[in-house]
Amino acid sequence: MSSKENTYKKIYQQNYPKVIRLCLGYTVGNDALAKDLAQETFIKVWQNLDGFRNESELSTWIYRICVNTCLAEIRRERKKDKNLQIDNLQVSASNDFSAEKEDMLVQLYKCIDKLSSINKAIILLELEGLPQLEISDIMGIKHEAIRTRIHRIKQQLTKCVHNE
Amino acid sequence: MNNFEDLQNNWQNQTTVSATEDGFKALLKGVKSIEQKQRTGNIVQTITIIILVAFLIYVSGYKSETFMLGIGLMIGSLVVRIAIEMYSLKKLRSISFSNESNTFQNDLTSYYSFRKYTHYLITPLALVIYTVGFIILLPLFKASLSHGFYLYILCSSVVFLVVFSIFIYKQIRKELSKLKELQMKD
Known part of the structure; x- marks a missing residue:
């Protein structure tokens, strides 16, 4: 394996779980489509790896590619199929995850899907626990504006999850 | 009532697929x-x-002007359509996926807006010109080919045109819905 391939493998292993989770959020839990998007993300990482100049953290750079890959996606299924996907959503395999929590997570996916593309990306990054400064760097929106926006989406989302 | 931190906690605790060899x-x-x-x-x-x-x-x-006109219109419309597709592909590939998402979204919106003109103007025009070229050639086909083969060309062309139009229509619908999604207000 070449040195580029070795570096690439490390990048893939370290970043795959967060990339796939973000893609799942974007595809309303559609596992097959999320895997395709994650694959596309890593293909673009490979294609652009030589151009990565350490101007930002590697994970920030990968998140950017992942968000943009999801933004550019045009194979979304029709609404009818999408709803079926949510109903079949396998949200957790852990035993201590109660049915109530699973319901909440399904509702969360549905509520995220109601947001605009950019707001969806912002809140998915926030749910991942990324610092707001990093989210601002990924999205190219000023820190102050991101903070206000996140506050507004959080309220919107919490309200939506509880059907208020 | 659960707050956002509970949602975040649930989000981070859901099972995700890990990287495999x-x-x-x-x-x-x-x-x-x-x-x-x-x-x-x-x-x-x-x-x-x-x-x-x-x-x-x-x-x-060939000295036949009708033949040259018909074939010229058919090939010409195809060449223009292919050239525009290639230009579009080049334009799409020039959009960097490692740009900040806000910039990327603007670039993508401008790309699909350009595609909208292609879909509403160039594509229907190319299809009409292609069909006109084909209709011009039909009398020549009828005169020089056997009746069976002429019918075969006629039927297969209609089927091809219908299938091709459906394919283009589906692609256009996808791209326009993407443009609408990108332009969705927050």
């Missing part, structure tokens, strides 16, 4: 296959151009 092997295979496909694509494109030029040289020997 097989997954990486498949990915690397995918990367290599794309590079190979790009090389093959270039070869196919070159061969197509050579065949097209050879065909044009061959048919230029």
Whole structure:
């Protein structure tokens, strides 16, 4: 394996779980489509790896590619199929995850899907626990504006999850 | 009532797929296959151009003006459509996926807005010109081909046109819905 391939493998292993989770959020839990998007993300990482100049953290750079890959996606299924996907959503395999929590997570996916593309990306990054400064760097929106926006989406989302 | 921190906690505790050795092997295979496909694509494109030029040289020997007009309209509309598709692809590939998402979204919106003009103007025009070219050729086909073969050409062309139009319509619908999604207000 070449040195580029070795570096690439490390990048893939370290970043795959967060990339796939973000893609799942974007595809309303559609596992097959999320895997395709994650694959596309890593293909673009490979294609652009030589151009990565350490101007930002590697994970920030990968998140950017992942968000943009999801933004550019045009194979979304029709609404009818999408709803079926949510109903079949396998949200957790852990035993201590109660049915109530699973319901909440399904509702969360549905509520995220109601947001605009950019707001969806912002809140998915926030749910991942990324610092707001990093989210601002990924999205190219000023820190102050991101903070206000996140506050507004959080309220919107919490309200939506509880059907208020 | 649960607050956002509870939602975040649930989000982070959901099961996700982790990276596997097989997954990486498949990915690397995918990367290599794309590079190979790009090389093959270039070869196919070159061969197509050579065949097209050879065909044009061959048919230029025909003295029939009707034939030249019909075939010219058909090939011309195809060439224009292909050229625009290639230009679009080049434009799409020039959008960097490692840009900040806000910039990327603006670039993508401008790309799909450009495509909207192609879909509403160039594509229908190309289809009409192609069909006109074909209709011009029909009397020549009828005069020089057997009745069975003439019927075959007529039917298969109609089927081709319908299938091709459905394919283009579906693609247009997808792209326009993407543009609408990108322009959705927050």
